[in-house]
Amino acid sequence: MKMxxxxxxxxxxxxxxxxxxxxxxxxxxxxxxQYEGLTIHILYYEGQTGTFTFTDHMNSHVKAQFSVKWDSPNVDHHFAMEMGSVTITEVTNKDIKGTFSxxxxxxxxxxxxxxxxxxxYTPLAR
Known part of the structure; x- marks a missing residue:
């Protein structure tokens, strides 16, 4: 994953x-x-390609959490998606590919x- x-x-x-x-x-x-990185969740996903847009914290089907230790190894910074989208460009039985901002x-x-x-671009476990 790159960004x-x-x-x-x-x-x-x-x-x-x-x-x-x-x-x-x-x-x-x-x-x-293992605690530093990005997690993206798409709820009600049916295996399709397309763009999934964040709407708000209560009603969105797209959620993301970003955690990082920038200041020191003992200080966690947790961030939640405020706005943005995820685009699934390719999905097979074995892997998934996409973009996000x-x-x-x-x-x-x-x-x-x-x-x-x-x-x-990652293997997809089902």
């Missing part, structure tokens, strides 16, 4: 996805920290991060 965070390149090395019970979960984590917000501090040029 720019506020214009700075960022990538995860461990990426996997799960499609089960009408829900798709795409997870990207760094090698150095979003703004995530730290709900405690109000700090925002802009994730652009995001992409993923």
């Amino acid at each position: 720019n965070i506020d214009g700075v390149p960022y990538s995860t090395s461990a990426v996997h996805s799960t499609f089960s019970g009408g829900s798709l979960s795409i997870n990207g984590r760094t090698d150095s920290n 979003m703004v995530v917000k730290n709900l405690e501090s109000g700090e925002t991060k802009t994730l652009t040029e995001g992409s993923f």
